[in-house]
Amino acid sequence: MALLYKDPNKISAYRDRRFPGTQEEYEHSLQTSTTVYIGNMSFYTTEEQLYELFSRAGEIKKIVMGLDKNTKTPCGFCFVMYYSREDTDDAVKHISGTILDDRPIRVDFDWGFQDGRQWGRGRSVKHRGGYGKLVQKELEEQRQVVDYGVGSLGSFQPPHMGHNYGRHAGGGGHSYGGSHRHGRGDYHRKRYRDGDDDRRRPDISKRNSENEPRRNSDHDSRQEKNPRFRERGDSDDEEDDRKRQK
């Protein structure tokens, strides 16, 4: 379905360097894979959040969090494995570009998780050979979708009014028209206000890949900043992480 606007053979612009086979084998493995790669995640996103979101596309078999090589903490990517290809397709089609933990995540077919691939770049190692940039570009494109609004809407001339859920007094509902501006809960404005919230990592669109050091500084201070920081208690991360690999 929907083949007209897409080249079904060109399933991913990105070629993972670690894939051992030929380009054809790579493409074949993407076309049959039941694993998705998820990028541009918040470092704080938990497996349970991923489970909640991704199980809406189908039954999940496994989740592997991408971990920072040095700190052994989540570093913004993961793999989700499904049981069926159909569900995998749906995850890529319907979740990519949507928001999880205030960030637009990217979901791609992956050729299959292998041990070792959960390690993200450390402080100095460049992350996944330029994948970051690709993600960046694609997500900027998604932004374009968001903004293409007014120009290409054909016969629609969006009415001059606020963007809200509000009900204005007396009307018992909402209608087209300017009076809406008095409503509550304006998406757009709130959105930027929320941007000031220091719990939130800066939005991707305001950042670019040169800002890597920022991530690290973020990491250092996140224990205080994130109310969700998991209480690891007496836990030894090494131990846990070794277990993850098994």
Added chain:
Amino acid sequence: MSSWRSLILRIGEKSPEYSGVIDFKDHIDACFGAVRRELDHSEDDILTFLLQCSEQLPHKVPLYGTLIGLLNLENEDFVKKIVESTQKSLQDALDSGDCNRIRVLLRFLTVLMCSKVIQPSSLVVIFETLLSSAATIVDDEKGNPSWQARADFYITCVLSCLPWGGSELVEQIPEEVERVMVGIEAYLSIRRKVSDVGLSVFEEINKIDKLHVEQDFVEDLWSRIQDLSKNSWKLESVPRPHLLYEAQLVAGKSHDFGPIICQEQSDTPVELSRLNFGRQKHEAELKYPQRIRRLNIFSASKTEDIQPIDRFVVEEYLLDVLFYLNGCRKECAACMVGLPVPFRYEYLMAETIFSQLLLLPQPPFKPIYYTLVIIDLCKSLPGAFPAVVAGAVRALFDRISELDMECRTRLILWFSHHLSNFQFIWPWDEWAHVLELPKWAPQRVFVQEVLDREVRLSYWDKVKQSIESTPALEELLPPKGGPDFIYTSDDGDKTEYTLSKELNSMVKGRKTARDVIIWLEESVIPINGLDVTLRVVVQTLLDIGSKSFTHLITVLERYGQVIAKICPNEETQIMLISEVSSFWKNSAQTTAITIDRMMGYRLISNLAIVKWVFSPTNIDLFHTTDRLWEILRNALNKTYNRISDLRKEISNLKKSVVKAEKIAAMAKAELDGAEAKLMLVDGEPVVGENPVRMKRLKSNAERTKEDEVSTRESLESKEALFARALEENEALFLSLYKHFSTVLMERLHETFGEKTMDHPVGDSEAMAVDEDDTPAMEMDKENGNSKRNVGYTIGEKEQWCLSTLGYVKAFSRQYASEIWPHMDRLEEEVLTETIHPLFRKAVYSGLRLQVDQ
């Protein structure tokens, strides 16, 4: 210069190919020019692509029709091929019952008729073929009325062509059109009215069904078409670009359209028993589903003033775009907001999408797709769509107690997900009043479940922050906090605490499951008994696996055997589930996940889960939370997935067996041939002629034979597994319905007495409440607040019954295909004379089976 390909693809769009301007004449001229130039070089490519576009972008089909009409003036042969190819596609689609294709191809043929590519009478011949097939299906003697869904579908297809070409048909061949219309009318008089029972989004289970009152979907479309006809076939929603070229097109040569044949109804049993009729009807409705069930959630004053027929056409456009452009976010949203109609339709669009999200038994796509579409439309039309979406949410919230249970769940999942994409912003203060409602009030449960799902998608503090304007709602937030491990300190039982510590250090010390089992058997169970052992083991292992989903899986993979050892039967598995539930009492999500995983590792059977869900303490929560239903849904879903996987594997293996047989037979034949040749050498077996080849052939024959045998063996073993799975399924549904029947029995009698569904006791009360409430609601609305159900007075027991019956219906409907094969046994063992009529009604309406009067 843009390529012919992108010109065909983007025709009618505001795209760079057409300098960002929409003018149908310019578009057609430009596209026609490009295609004509390339026709000699790339005829085949153009043909294929043009047909693909006409089929997959049906909202643009009038433009393609006109384009083809113009090409017909240049190159009759090319267009002849288009017509022939369409004839073949239509026949294929009819043979395979591909509904979308049949409908869209008929529309395509209609616009080809408008452009003089085919004769109006050829089109009428197609209509009459469909009509006669429909009439045969619903005929008691010759046909099989249980397959009326197909007949209705054919008629709907014919009727829905008329907005695209009714006017042209009537102008040219009025008598023949009249004959079709008379035929349809005759069909309508012999078919049975289709009831929505079991499939309507709003339905109170204890109310009398409004049978035979409203129009069903075919009659509704018929009346819209009649109105259209009375209005001289004028409508606004269908562009007629062919009129711009009328003078030229008239010179085109019309092509013949070969006859089409409608599939014969395979089985036409003389007399169908009630159950067989129901079973076949179920099958038919699955194959030819009703495309949309309108929600009518917006009051007429709010919605756009659009003629009924235009509403129908816009719905068709939207549903086609949703279907064909799924997976292309950008194009899908752009097409939906840019339909070729001269009026606004945001409300209609929202209502159409919500009708799909809530479509029963299931929407064409997973609900998450509609979530995405709504998100994209909110972004595409930031000024208008969010407010319309909010209006839909309010309207659905106001009627939540009438909403089907399955729809409530879908709405909760959608709404929480939607909000998570928009900073969790919602005017919660509007709904603060739910706090005054009892804890079982559907509106209150809805808010609570939405908040729970929000927390799952995000985190507790974030969601708390989002309801800051209405802090009282915090009461409905799920508990904050993690696992409830009973051995965190040695305050409690010292022995158990010590045992837990010991087990913990064994796990940390990487002792094997075997070691642990030996330890348990030798030094724990004999002294402390099984109950204590079970508690210690489960609590400790859950604690070790409590950090994340992966930790849980790791522990279960490594120490699952330990659990299996101490929980070998249903009884102990139920204790295991209880232990999980108490350990994770603060997290519905983790409870559900843990139980699901344990079922995945076959540590718990689905029967144990069913039994646990229906244990006395849990029953009391049926009407106040989704917690248990989620666990039950997961168990059924997992069972269903297993059986579906087996079906797929078996069907693949069957193909492999055929293939392997063929290969083995070929190898054998080759070997035999070679051997025969050798024999011919004068009675003396000359071994040396080509021993290498012989050896190769022989080993090849052996190997392929082995392949064949092993494939067949794996098929047999899968089939054995499948047979077992079917038995398990039967046991599961029997158990499920028995439990439902048992828990409902007493409560239904207490609440509704012995009354049948025609006059349930609670009904009048509930209706009275609604009426009393209406004036108050109006007043509240004027204050900008919705407090419709403040006067909610349904008693706890009644609500418990309503909710539980709602789930009975929802499960029956969702798994109808799995339940039907076991229906005879269910009728015999569960749905006996003694069950309460409301329970029977819930099951039957879920299965779409007529209740005996």
